[in-house]
Amino acid sequence: MGTAKQSQSPTTRSINDVQFNTASFKDLQCDEERQLLDVVDGLRRRGLNDTIELPQLVVCGDQSSGKSSVLEAITEIPFPRNEGLCTRFATEIILRRDHASTIVMKIIPSKDASPQEKKKLEGFQSSIVDFKQLPDVIEDATAIMGLGKAGQPNYKNFSRHVLSMTITGPERPMLTLVDLPGLIHFARENPADKDLVFDLVREYMANPRTIILAVITGKNDLNNQVVLDEYKKVDPHGRRTLGIITKPDTISQREIPSWIELAQNKVTFLEREWHVLRNCAPDEGRTSFRTRNKVEKEFFEQGLWATLPKEHVGVKELRKRLSGLLFCQIKKELPGVHDEIAEKLRATEDEIRKLGEKRETINEQRVLLMGMAIWINGNLKAGVTGHYADKFFRDMDMTAAPDSDKNIRRFRAAIQHLNNDFAKCMRLQGHNYSLGDDYELAAEENMATKERRDVKNRSLGSMLPKPKTLSRKESIDWVRDILIRNRGPEMPGNFSHALILRIFEEQTSPWEVIAREHVNRVARCCKEFAYSVIEATPGAPPEFKERIVTLSVKDTLDVALKAAKEELDRIVTDKNTIMTYDPSFTAEIQKQRQKKHARIAQDAAKEATVPQPIPGATRTGVDLLRFEEAMANTIEKDQDKFSAEGALDYTMTYYIKARSYFIYSVTVYVIERHLVKNLPDTILSLIKVSKMSDKEIHYVAAEPKETTALRNHLEDRRKMLQIGLDMFKVAMGGLKP
Secondary structure, three states: OOOOOOOOOOOOOOHHHHHHOOHHHHHHOOHHHHHHHHHHHHHHHOOHHHOOOOOEEEEEEEOOOOHHHHHHHHHOOOOOOOOOOOOOOEEEEEEEEOOOOEEEEEEEOOOOOOHHHHHHHHOOEEEEOOHHHHHHHHHHHHHHOOOOOOOOOOOOOOOOOEEEEEEEEOOOOOEEEEEOOOEOOOOOOOHHHHHHHHHHHHHHHHOOOEEEEEEEEOOOOHHHOOHHHHHHHHOOOOOOEEEEEEOHHHOOOOOHHHHHHHHOOOOOOOOOOEEEOOOOOHHHOOOOHHHHHHHHHHHOOOHHHHHOOHHHEOHHHHHHHHHHHHHHHHHHHHHHHHHHHHHHHHHHHHHHHHOOOOOOOHHHHHHHHHHHHHHHHHHHHHHHHOOOOOHHHOOOOOOOOOOOOOOOOOHHHHHHHHHHHHHHHHHHHOOOEEEOOOOHHHHHHOOOHHHHHHHHHOOOOOOOOOOEEEOHHHHHHHHHHHHHHOOOOOOOOOOOHHHHHHHHHHHOOHHHHHHHHHHHHHHHHHHHHHHHHHHOOOOOOOOHHHHHHHHHHHHHHHHHHHHHHHHHHHHHHHHOOOOOOOHHHHHHHHHHHHHHHHHHHHHHHHHOEEEEEEOOEEEEEEOHHHHHHHHHHOOOOOHHHHHHHHHHHHHHHHHHHHHHHHHHHHHHHHHHHHHHOOHHHHHOOHHHHHOOOHHHHHHHHOOOHHHHHHHHHHHHHHHHHHHHHHHHHHHOOOOOO
C-alpha cells in the first residue's frame, strides 16, 4: 500500500510537533540502557520475536479502562480517538533512534492465517510522514484484516493479526509497547469475540519476559476489573506486573481513601507496586501533551492524592519507573535470551542436517545420489564378501539366529547359515524312504535327535513328513513292485534305465520343495539386507528409501528371484537325467556288491562251521561241502527280486552323488549366481546411477516441495538466529561483525 489518505482532523499534529515534546524521554535513557535496548530492538527488527520471547511492555485492561490513553501518555503519540480503530487488534509500537524521522506500519499475520491470507497481509506496508495520516492508515489496515465496518458482509469485531508501527527519530527512545484489545465482559453480537480477546491477551501476558501494565479505571468497582484476575493466572506473585490506575478525577470523595490504599499497595499487593495517571477527560478535548502533563501535575498536588509518593503519580514518573523496570527486566533476561537463541540455533541446524543435502537441480540430485550409491554399494559388497569392518556391521545379537533381522547386516554369515540349513535338510528330509542298512542314508538317519528336531523347528522342511524307514527286505519289495509295473523288454534278471529313473524320481520328490523354500528364504534375506543398508545410509532424506525401493530395489530383487526360480526349474528338470561319468560310481557299486558278497560268505561260513575232534581241546572248522551248499542256497531264484535288488543298489549309489551335486548346484548356480553375488551392483552403484535418466534421478533424489519450503524456512531462521548471536557479541564487547 502506498501513502495513506490525508486526514483533515484538526486534532492531529505532525511527527515533528510531537518530537518537540519528547525530550522527557531522555529520562528513560542511559548508556547501559541504550546498549541493552539496542540489542532487544535489533533482535525484534530481525523477526526474532516470532522465535524467541523478548522483553516488552504490554498494556492491558478491561474495555474503556483508559489503556490507549495510558499508551499515548507514555509514548506521546496522538493515537486516533475514532471508536474501534485501535481496540480491535493488538497494536505494537516500536520506537527507535535514527537520524531520519519515519513512521512505517505493517501487518503481522497471526500464526493460523492461511498462506493466501498471509501473503495478502504481508503485502500491506505504509510509510507516512505526519501523524495526521495515522487514522487513515489504521482504517486501511482494519479493512485489510477483514474487520470492516458494522453491517458489512463477513464483518468481524476482532482479529488476531497485529498492526506493527515502527517510529524512528533522533529523539526517540528504544522502547517497545503493545496495546491490546480491552477484555470484554459481555459480547452481545458474537460470544466468540470474548474468547478471542481473552486468548490474545493471555498469550501476551504469558510471556515470562513481558512486563504487564495492568490498567484499571477509577470509574468502575475494583471487583469488576477482570484484568486483576487475568494477571494473577500468569504472574500470581505480581513480580512482573505494574498496576496503573486511570481516571482518578472521576472517583467520588467518599471512595478516594480506598483507592488511595490500593495505590499504596495495601489492597492488591504487587512487587512492582502501583501508579496513578490522570488522563484528559472527554469534555477537555484533545490538548497538547505539555498541557496534559501540566493539568495532571496540578491534580496530584491537591487533596488526598497529594499524600501519595511523587514517584507513584504522573506520566513523567511513570516513564522513569518503566525505564527502571524495563532495564532490570532486559538485564535479567538477556543471558537467557542469548542461551535460548544459541539452543534454537543448534536445534535448527540439526533439523537442517536431517533434511540432507540441498538438491534442487538435476546435478545436485545426481551428485547426492552418487554419494549415497558409493556408501550403499560398498556396504552391500562388504556384506556379500563377509568383510565386516565398517561400523554399520558392528551391532550383533548373540541370542538371535544368524539370519534374523537383528543380525541380517552380517549378510554372508546369514547366507552361509541358510545354505547349511538347506544341506542339512536335504540330508535328513530329502528322501521319501530310508532304505535298509547298506547305504549312507542309514548313517544319516542315526543323527542326534536334537539335530533333527532343530531342522523340524525351522521353516525349511517343516512342511515335509519324516522319511519312512524300510528294512532291506521292505526296500527290495518296494522296488520290486515298481519294477513289475514298469517292466520293459529287458532280459530276465536285468533292469532298465526307466526303472532307475522311476525309483530316483520317487525318492527325490522332496528336493524341489526344499530347494524352492530355500530360495525364497534367501530372497527374503537379500531384501532385508538391502533395506537395512538403504535405511542406514548417512545423509539420506526421509523419502529416499521409499523411492529407491520403488525404482530399483523391489524390481531388481523381483527380477533376480524370477531368474533364480527359472534356474532352479532347469536344475530340477536336469536332476532327472540319470547320467554320470564319475569312475568312482562303478567303484562304489563294486564296493556295495563286495560288502553284500562278504556278508553272504560270512553267513555261509557261520552255517558251515562244525566242531573239530582234536584230543584235549575244543576247536571248530569250516566244512567245505556244507559251505558250498550254503553258498548255493543264497542264489536268488526270483528273477524280479534279483533285478529289484540290483536296481536298488544302482539307484541309491547314484542318489548319494546326485544329492551332493544338487546341493552344490542350488547354492552356487541359483543362490550365488542370481541372488547374492550381483546384489551390490544391481541394487545401486555408480554405473547404475550414471545410466539413470534425469527423470529417474529427479524421482529418487528430488526434494519434495514441502521439504524445500521447510528448508528455506529453517535457513532463514538459522540466518536470523546467527545474526542475533552476532549482535550479542557486538553489544557485549565481542568481535566486530
